[in-house]
Amino acid sequence: MKLFLSLLSSATAVSSVLGAVLDKRANPKGIDVSAYQPSVDWATVKANGVSFAYIKATEGTTYTNAYFSSQYTGATNAALIRGAYHFAHPDSSSGATQATYFLAHGGGWSSDGITLPGALDIEYNPSGAECYGLSASAMVSWIKDFSNTYHSKTGVYPVIYTTTDWWTTCTGNSAAFGSTNPLWLAHFASSIGTTPAGWSYATFWQYADSGTNPGDQDEFNGSMAGLQAIAKG
């Protein structure tokens, strides 16, 4: 009986150590929100253990999220690390034009330790050809134009949000961004799956489109100190 109990308690200890190692929730948690979440209770989000947020700022050169300011201010006041994202419309204007529009409407960056680099949301066309009618090489050039423009104005490269499936189809699985742009990969599953060419890991993982907190559910792949370092540049 005594032996049995001690085996039981060491088995429990081993499984809780393994649990901590394997539990993705040990990484800093985040959310991303848009106009679909007009009033976020940021204090509750923070109390639930969320550390960071991405907030939709712009789309193409014709759309700004009407709730951006209040969401961004709310996240700031709740002491979250936060940043903005831009939904790309590569068929409507150049990457440089859209980066400039994003920067003018909330997408800026400074090395204040609480601002994440702006993110380029590049993915399935919501209304039309999956790749917006661009060839893979034209798509890579468009992303480079956006990324280089953002970098020249802020000093940091934008985060790239995508899925492995879209990236493979629409950029020909380009490896051109892995050494410069942090990857934010969407994959709604219990593990992140294959990353696109050029990246050996994802910096951010969007693992669900709903959950305890408003918006999509994300995590940072690293420690809190690592997250703060990205916000520092």
Ligand SMILES: *[C@@H]1O[C@H](CO)[C@@H](O)[C@H](O)[C@H]1NC(C)=O
């Ligand atoms: C997190 O990053 C490490 C490298 O720092 C990598 O080995 C691991 O696969 C990454 N995990 C995810 C879920 O991307």
